[in-house]
Amino acid sequence: MASLVGAFASSHAPLMARAWEAVDAARRDAISKTFSELARRVVEAKPDVLIVVSPDHWVNFFLNNLPSICIGVGETHKGPPEPWLQHLPYGSIAGHPEFAAHLARTALDEGFEPSLSHHLELDHGFVIPLWKMGIDPLPPLVPIIVNTIEPPMLSLRRCLAWGDLIRAAIERYPVNVRVAILATGGVSHSIGEHDMGRIDEAFDRECFEQFRAAGREPLLAFLEQRLEAAGNGAAEMRNWLMAHSAAQGKGFELLGYHPYPEWYVGCGFAAWNLGVR
Amino acid sequence: MMRDYWLSKLFFDLQVPAAADEYRADRDRVLDRYPLKPGVRLAVVQEDVTALAELVNPYLLRFYFVAIGKSEDWFLERIRNTRSAAQDEVARG
Numbered sequence: 001m002a003s004l005v006g007a008f009a010s011s012h013a014p015l016m017a018r019a020w021e022a023v024d025a026a027r028r029d030a031i032s033k034t035f036s037e038l039a040r041r042v043v044e045a046k047p048d049v050l051i052v053v054s055p056d057h058w059v060n061f062f063l064n065n066l067p068s069i070c071i072g073v074g075e076t077h078k079g080p081p082e083p084w085l086q087h088l089p090y091g092s093i094a095g096h097p098e099f100a101a102h103l104a105r106t107a108l109d110e111g112f113e114p115s116l117s118h119h120l121e122l123d124h125g126f127v128i129p130l131w132k133m134g135i136d137p138l139p140p141l142v143p144i145i146v147n148t149i150e151p152p153m154l155s156l157r158r159c160l161a162w163g164d165l166i167r168a169a170i171e172r173y174p175v176n177v178r179v180a181i182l183a184t185g186g187v188s189h190s191i192g193e194h195d196m197g198r199i200d201e202a203f204d205r206e207c208f209e210q211f212r213a214a215g216r217e218p219l220l221a222f223l224e225q226r227l228e229a230a231g232n233g234a235a236e237m238r239n240w241l242m243a244h245s246a247a248q249g250k251g252f253e254l255l256g257y258h259p260y261p262e263w264y265v266g267c268g269f270a271a272w273n274l275g276v277r
Numbered sequence: 278m279m280r281d282y283w284l285s286k287l288f289f290d291l292q293v294p295a296a297a298d299e300y301r302a303d304r305d306r307v308l309d310r311y312p313l314k315p316g317v318r319l320a321v322v323q324e325d326v327t328a329l330a331e332l333v334n335p336y337l338l339r340f341y342f343v344a345i346g347k348s349e350d351w352f353l354e355r356i357r358n359t360r361s362a363a364q365d366e367v368a369r370g
Contacts, residue, residue: 057336062289063282083294150334192335194360196353232335 002099002173006045006180007247007272009240010038010129011187012054015263017128018084022262032132034256034269039133041255041271047180049096050139051103051166053239054125054184055148060117067115068154069162071107072143073100074118080127090127096140099173103142106169112162120145125236129184139180146242148185148235156223159238160216163245170246183243185236187257189265193232199259203230204266207237211244211252211270219244233265240270247272281332283311284321288337288344297344326355 015022016031023031042050059081061067075097079090107114120143130138144166147153154162170179187207188200203226210222223241227234244252251273258267287308291297300307308318320328324347330338342352 058289058292058334058340063280063285081292149336192330192337192339192356194330194357196339196356 002049002170002175002177002179003276004167004170004181004246004274005047005178005276006042007183007243007274008038008042008180009183009186009243009268009270010035010133011265011267011269012125012128012184013189013260013263013265013267014082014084014124014128015265016132017124019262023260027258027260031256031258031260031267034258035129035132035134037255038129038269038271039135042133042135042180042182045180045276046178047139048177049099049142049179051142051144051179051181052122052126052130052184053144053146053181053242054122055236055239056145057123057125057149059121059123060145061147063150066147066150067145068147069112070115070117070120070145071100071104072118072120072122072141072145073097073104073116074120076119077141077143078119078121080123081121082124085124085127088127088131090122090130093122093138094140096142098175099140099177099179100142102173103166103169106172107165110165110168112165114144117145125184129182144242146238148238153235154238156220156227156238156241159241160220160245163242163247166242167246167248181243181246183239185239186234187237187266187268188230189233190231191233191264195231197261197264198231199261199264199266200230200234201259201266203234204257204259204268208252208254208257208268208270211240212254216245216249219249243272247274251275279331280334281314281317283313284317284329285333285337287311287313287321288333288341291344292340301345326352327359330356330359
């Protein structure tokens with residue numbers, strides 16, 4: 001039987017790659033240390049499969065075909081198309097088609113209807129956290145794209161249900177593999193809107209506390225009330241909800257919070273302590 | 278939520294660097310390939326951020342102005358004005 005051995009979350013601000021030097025050295029060092037700690041936790045979990053939950057920033061999908069959720073079931077995934085990420089060592093990223101297909105089958109059996117892709121392109125939402133963590137070699141990746149870009153989006157409650165489903169699929173997988181999940185995106189930020197560049201630190205800090213201490217219903221109530229006002233990028237907290245419920249809502253630990261206005265994002269990083277060895 | 282499909286498609290397509298190069302070199306030729314409504318095309322030509330922001334996804338809007346070479350400051354100044362424009366619209370009824 002497979003087991004969930006780690007649940008993690010990381011912001012993925014593009015300007016970490018495009019304008020790293022815009023932030024002063026002390027704060028760059030601080031966020032680098034957070035990435036190092038996140039990497040240490042991921043490596044320590046020794047995952048054989050890494051599920052990465054991220055949005056698609058208009059790379060694989062467009063208005064003519066816009067799934068709410070898509071599982072990458074391919075043997076390989078293509079690296080990022082962004083010209084400013086071509087220096088990264090991610091031209092082709094290995095997938096785990098057997099586990100991905102099992103996840104898809106489990107979803108369909110349980111009344112979830114994901115789209116499937118046999119060849120996704122993984123944009124900055126996927127690769128920036130992987131790159132900044134510097135995990136080498138990467139475990140095989142099973143990408144899950146969640147539409148957090150263009151309304152209407154999955155309900156917050158449905159995201160929790162997806163996390164439950166992911167956990168169930170792991171537990172039912174009949175092969176002894178270690179599976180971890182990494183959610184990317186968030187926390188507060190606004191892109192291409194009138195408040196672009198605004199970071200809502202109060203929201204971010206309260207959000208972390210809700211993940212740490214609140215039960216599902218209070219967490220949902222908080223997010224339903226406050227998420228939209230935290231900027232369109234905050235919609236990516238849906239991905240965190242999936243990791244949170246996969247971890248059964250327990251053990252949330254904030255690894256770092258770096259609200260860097262130069263990068264427009266309240267960058268948050270977390271791990272859920274699962275008590276697994 | 279209002280989306281202009283062909284305007285969105287134009288912005289989406291310009292994410293490809295070669296397409297953006299062609300657009301910067303001969304905008305009208307590229308625009309002729311998209312069945313944009315006259316008012317929408319005019320907003321593109323006039324680089325009217327406020328009007329365009331009403332019609333496309335905000336991420337695509339930002340991609341577009343990066344693709345055509347506008348500076349971040351140029352875009353921020355205009356996108357931040359879209360709020361007051363929207364408020365003015367409400368005030369006018």
